[in-house]
Amino acid sequence: MHADIHLQLHHLNAAQLHRAAEVLAPAVTPAPLRVQLGWRLVELGLRLATPADRPIAFAA
Template identity: 50%
Template sequence: MHAETHLVLHRTRAAEFRAEADAYRLAARTDGPGALRTRLGWTLVELGLRLAAPRTAPAL
């Protein structure tokens, strides 16, 4: 697979994961038991996605 094609597919899938996480986060927002654990878990997932994302080069 061509490198640029792979990059486009990766970015598309990452955007889908983020949208899915946002939708889940909004739907699961409750104050019931386990809410803190859920919020902490999704925060760690979001942090992992940010750490895994490549840094963009500064504009020249």
């Protein structure tokens, strides 16, 4: 198979897969309050357990 045709078929197949994923993918919902509170408590616990002279690195 010619490389250009193969690449075009790949792009068509990828576009079909993206369209199917958009239809089947569940809507993104924010995390429940319970989960957010749980992660805040984990962050607080890590802050309390980390010595004061070490900088805290956490994802924003």
